[in-house]
Amino acid sequence: SSSSPGAPGGSGTGVRQGAMDDWLGDGEAALGKEDIVFSHATAPGQHVQLFRRLQARWQCYDAYARVSMSIGINQLLQTLNYYLLGCCLIENETPSTAIALTLVYQAGAMFILYMDVAGVSKLVVFGIQIIGTVPATVVLVSLAIADRETSGLLTQSDFNSWSEQIVPV
Numbered sequence: 001s002s003s004s005p006g007a008p009g010g011s012g013t014g015v016r017q018g019a020m021d022d023w024l025g026d027g028e029a030a031l032g033k034e035d036i037v038f039s040h041a042t043a044p045g046q047h048v049q050l051f052r053r054l055q056a057r058w059q060c061y062d063a064y065a066r067v068s069m070s071i072g073i074n075q076l077l078q079t080l081n082y083y084l085l086g087c088c089l090i091e092n093e094t095p096s097t098a099i100a101l102t103l104v105y106q107a108g109a110m111f112i113l114y115m116d117v118a119g120v121s122k123l124v125v126f127g128i129q130i131i132g133t134v135p136a137t138v139v140l141v142s143l144a145i146a147d148r149e150t151s152g153l154l155t156q157s158d159f160n161s162w163s164e165q166i167v168p169v
Contacts (some may be wrong), residue, residue: 087144
């Protein structure tokens, strides 16, 4: 055989000949060159059928990846919202911009959650996102109404009292 050692069906691995010929699992063989070039007119969609058979084995991994991406996008939007709150309220002192950006980012997070979650009532999805919106809203309100020095910085005593009310430790 001209196969290299370690290749499927190759010699030198200590495995009997042909034991590893199918890397795709229980009987799912990849399309060969002849299948692709010569049978396109007689069997259109064979690659789609192969994909569907293989996809059935990866559904749990696909679901896990989708959930992870949904949570990651939500966290990215929350992170950007907090960053922009700091930029708008602490550096630039523009509360109207901070309110607008918070509404946009929280609405975006709600829309993405609405699209990603299936099998749950939309009222539950709305409630879940409202819970996620509360911390950003508390930061927005606390920084917007906080007392500032003449230089624009937050006063230390006011900042401490607000932080103690928000997160009692």
